[in-house]
Amino acid sequence: MSSLKTLARSLNLSITTVSRALDDKSDVSPTTKLKVRDAARRFNYQPNAAARSLRKRKADAVAVVLPAGASQIGLGALLSMLFEASHALAADGLDLMMFTPPAGEAELNTLQRIVDGRRADALILVRTERRDARVDFLAERGIPFVTHGRTECATPHAFIDGDGYSGFCDATKILAGLGHRRIAHIGAPSTFTFAEHRLQGWLAGMREAGLPTENLSAISTPNETGAFAAAQAMFQRESWPTALLCASDAMAIGAMTAVKQAGLEPGRDVSIIGHDGLLSGQFTDPPLSTMEIDADTVGAKLAVMLLRRLGGTDVRDLQTILPVRQVPRMTHGPAPA
Amino acid sequence: MSSLKTLARSLNLSITTVSRALDDKSDVSPTTKLKVRDAARRFNYQPNAAARSLRKRKADAVAVVLPAGASQIGLGALLSMLFEASHALAADGLDLMMFTPPAGEAELNTLQRIVDGRRADALILVRTERRDARVDFLAERGIPFVTHGRTECATPHAFIDGDGYSGFCDATKILAGLGHRRIAHIGAPSTFTFAEHRLQGWLAGMREAGLPTENLSAISTPNETGAFAAAQAMFQRESWPTALLCASDAMAIGAMTAVKQAGLEPGRDVSIIGHDGLLSGQFTDPPLSTMEIDADTVGAKLAVMLLRRLGGTDVRDLQTILPVRQVPRMTHGPAPA
DNA sequence: TTGACAGTCCGAAACGTTTTGGGCAGCTTG
DNA sequence: CAAGCTGCCCAAAACGTTTCGGACTGTCAA
Numbered sequence A, B: 001m002s003s004l005k006t007l008a009r010s011l012n013l014s015i016t017t018v019s020r021a022l023d024d025k026s027d028v029s030p031t032t033k034l035k036v037r038d039a040a041r042r043f044n045y046q047p048n049a050a051a052r053s054l055r056k057r058k059a060d061a062v063a064v065v066l067p068a069g070a071s072q073i074g075l076g077a078l079l080s081m082l083f084e085a086s087h088a089l090a091a092d093g094l095d096l097m098m099f100t101p102p103a104g105e106a107e108l109n110t111l112q113r114i115v116d117g118r119r120a121d122a123l124i125l126v127r128t129e130r131r132d133a134r135v136d137f138l139a140e141r142g143i144p145f146v147t148h149g150r151t152e153c154a155t156p157h158a159f160i161d162g163d164g165y166s167g168f169c170d171a172t173k174i175l176a177g178l179g180h181r182r183i184a185h186i187g188a189p190s191t192f193t194f195a196e197h198r199l200q201g202w203l204a205g206m207r208e209a210g211l212p213t214e215n216l217s218a219i220s221t222p223n224e225t226g227a228f229a230a231a232q233a234m235f236q237r238e239s240w241p242t243a244l245l246c247a248s249d250a251m252a253i254g255a256m257t258a259v260k261q262a263g264l265e266p267g268r269d270v271s272i273i274g275h276d277g278l279l280s281g282q283f284t285d286p287p288l289s290t291m292e293i294d295a296d297t298v299g300a301k302l303a304v305m306l307l308r309r310l311g312g313t314d315v316r317d318l319q320t321i322l323p324v325r326q327v328p329r330m331t332h333g334p335a336p337a
Numbered sequence C: 001t002t003g004a005c006a007g008t009c010c011g012a013a014a015c016g017t018t019t020t021g022g023g024c025a026g027c028t029t030g
Numbered sequence D: 001c002a003a004g005c006t007g008c009c010c011a012a013a014a015c016g017t018t019t020c021g022g023a024c025t026g027t028c029a030a
Helices: A004-011 A015-022 A030-042 A049-056 A076-090 A107-116 A133-141 A164-177 A193-208 A224-234 A249-261 A279-283 A298-310 B004-011 B015-022 B030-042 B049-056 B076-090 B107-116 B133-141 B164-177 B193-208 B224-234 B249-261 B279-283 B298-310
Strands: A061-065 A095-099 A122-125 A145-148 A158-162 A183-187 A217-219 A243-246 A271-273 A290-293 A319-322 A324-327 B061-065 B095-099 B122-125 B145-148 B158-162 B183-187 B217-219 B243-246 B271-273 B290-293 B319-322 B324-327
Touching: A004 A015, A004 A030, A015 A030, A049 B049, A061 A107, A076 A095, A076 A298, A107 A122, A107 A133, A122 A133, A122 A298, A133 A145, A145 A298, A158 A164, A158 A193, A158 A298, A164 A183, A164 A193, A164 A243, A164 A271, A164 A290, A164 A324, A183 A193, A183 A224, A193 A217, A217 A224, A224 A243, A224 A249, A224 B279, A243 A249, A249 A271, A249 A279, A249 B279, A279 B224, A279 B249, A298 A319, B004 B015, B004 B030, B015 B030, B061 B107, B076 B095, B076 B298, B107 B122, B107 B133, B122 B133, B122 B298, B133 B145, B145 B298, B158 B164, B158 B193, B158 B298, B164 B183, B164 B193, B164 B243, B164 B271, B164 B290, B164 B324, B183 B193, B183 B224, B193 B217, B217 B224, B224 B243, B224 B249, B243 B249, B249 B271, B249 B279, B298 B319
Parallel strands: A061 A095, A061 A122, A122 A145, A145 A158, A158 A319, A183 A217, A183 A243, A243 A271, B061 B095, B061 B122, B122 B145, B145 B158, B158 B319, B183 B217, B183 B243, B243 B271
Antiparallel strands: A095 B095, A290 A324, B290 B324
């Protein structure tokens, strides 16, 4: 609508001066600044984003590509984290833009469009996988990024992650301490880093407690439906587990339904513990025992890390693992006699 | 990284020809096109988004500003709709960008930055309110947009919406037909259009069934916690409702917890019906009766409407109200004796 | 009186595209 | 052979910013 040219003409000033006035540069007189700012407000002036980022060679934006099947795998928690991050980024004048990869297109292509098309100055990667091609790609391009979740990629990178390993190890030992011996684990596909960590945590806990893990491990799609099916299969066998550790709350909720359908009572006959501290876990029957990252501002922390990365901090100094805290509710208790 | 200039130099061609070759224009020889495309691939050429949209005077992007408290009010369903929409938009070369309004900043400001800064060619508005300042703003600016949900704004605009009125009216009559007389409604704040429609649908159903509505209506924040509190209050009174119509599934789940805590059995002592057809509703105990929009592709429909709007179709021809279908599960049944 | 200097302002170039309006060969057609 | 046409290519302008390198006034000190 209105450009610097419009403003300049209406004020009998040069484009240069208007631009510098709006940028509060020192070589513009205070009175001129006032007049310019006033006119800008009257004209609803808003700098053209394209022109600005073309000239400044930066987009003043951070991008995140939401994983394709995101609506399947509970995106709610992820999203509130991104909201937080966006607020912290806004303080530095950075917009957070979320992209959704077109149906046919690989997520990597979307990433390439963003990176090589210079649409963003930095990226946030969510839902990392152990071998994550996105990390390799971004590292090769040399664009700053922070991942939410670790990877096993060769090149070190900035990340923030919860200590799922310890969380699941602790939970396992708590259950063992309650007398459980057959503690099962329903995990997400182990291509996801978080899934692998939680699995390993469970394995470690079992080992420390001196318990066998044979036939006590299952993998399912990380949502209610998948875990429901996995749990159902477990409870059709002759000797079922007395405790169930699920990689996420959504999965725990699905598993709980299967437990009930098998005629067993969650919290008494079968203990169930999830992960995420989801709000909806407070409203299951009985309320779901779970664990969650012991920090109320993961998103903000992530944003700060990204800003420091943009400021040149070495990636090796930007690797945060946050403790995981147990949130006991009603779905776990002593092993049945 | 690599620009048209780089490519042109490496091929001994002009920038013009390279640009036109990549655009598959007819005045470039087939062999040249091949060579250019090959080089572009080798160089990982990706047009600079800023330069392109500056020159073309369009951003090839559609923006949506996610409502501030979105993580509170179930964003999951919304998001999967937006995913769908993005896929349909991608077919026309449009990116879907989601923005989150910075903490302090009003949502309208973010909108202004996007619109006046020319960051998007069109907008999607979600979670409409009855008097929605965003609609007025966009209408005044003359930028194409489609809202998800109706408004009561004076200027007509393109929208897609579910027929919440009929859905709730139908559900009410179904419950009345099952012998219920005290059918309560827990609604969301009636500034939200969807909340008002659902409330009015319930009122109409009660009227048609000849039932009184006094003391049977409550308003709460549209999540589990809010509806839990609202329902709890209802069941502390001497004569409680035998049926509960909740404005959303999340609210129904919260209400169900309150019902159980009051020592009543959902589906037998108290019927509960929600709205949204959420996946998690299949995993409550008992599974939640609900209703949902009778179309599997609301997002895609929305995208098509937006594309037609961009193509110049009149807004009056772009107003879709989709039927709502009842999804009976186990939380409703005959009124208790 | 001169030179330096601060305080204001501005012209022009640049960012990387797309698009306009040609130009130059080589053919075909009359 | 001239005129017209087709096929291929290109220079230059434009999009709206930011920024570099001055330029012009006055003021102050020497």
